Amino acid sequence: MTNSFPHDGAHRAEQAERTSLGELIGNISDDLSQLFRQEVELAKAEIKQEATKAGKAAGMLGGAAFAGYLAVVLLSFAAVFALAAVMPLGRAALIVAVVWAAVGAVLYLNGQKKLKTVDPMPRRTVETIKEDAQWLKNPTG
Template sequence: MSSPEAPPPSRTDTSGESLGDLVSELTGDLSKLMRQELELAKAEIRQEAAKAGKATGMLAAAGFAGYLTTVLLSLALVFALGAVMPLGWAALIVAALWGVTGAVLYSSGRAKLRTVNPKPERTVETLKEDAEWAKHPTR
């Protein structure tokens, strides 16, 4: 036979304690609860950060593999063009293609970056509303 589980401790008899003692105990319990919640949050964040770190490593490896693929395909294009023209000119043509590609990507990225607003507009507005409410809480 298994023994029944003991019921959780409860504090029903508080007749011997003053109100100050009860408030002090409540404050201590709330403080302990908040510390435990904070520790739980930290543990969850550490766990998620570890998963994010592994994923970031995989993305970095994929980026490196993509870079190597681009270099090797560029070399293949240089040698393919080298079959119909001098190798120096073939390399110059491939380099010029990459230069144009880089310039277009730079221009496009810079234009998109100019539209970014670093100021968190909604947060600033919310903080202004909160400050106004704190000044006049009855409105």
């Protein structure tokens, strides 16, 4: 009994001879397209996984900020009541409020100063793009 589908080198060579150049290029194109789609799917999966981790971290940081806020409020009340032991309650509250107003003013002024140094234009990237465009116009230099 002979095998009607031989799997030896002669059969592969014969099959390769029958395949046209156009078919080979088409096969390569299909393989590259499939590979590209698989890479895109992998990238999507990785980005989704990283976004989930970032979301959890952001939630924890938000919770920490809220806990810090509550601590500052309660410590401020404690300071008011501690000062109230030696002066009227209204004056103690006013002193704590003035301290917080001063802290807020200093933070505001420093933040405003830093904000003025922010440059929204990605200057290095713009320069690189200009250089690339110039090179494309005259690749020989």
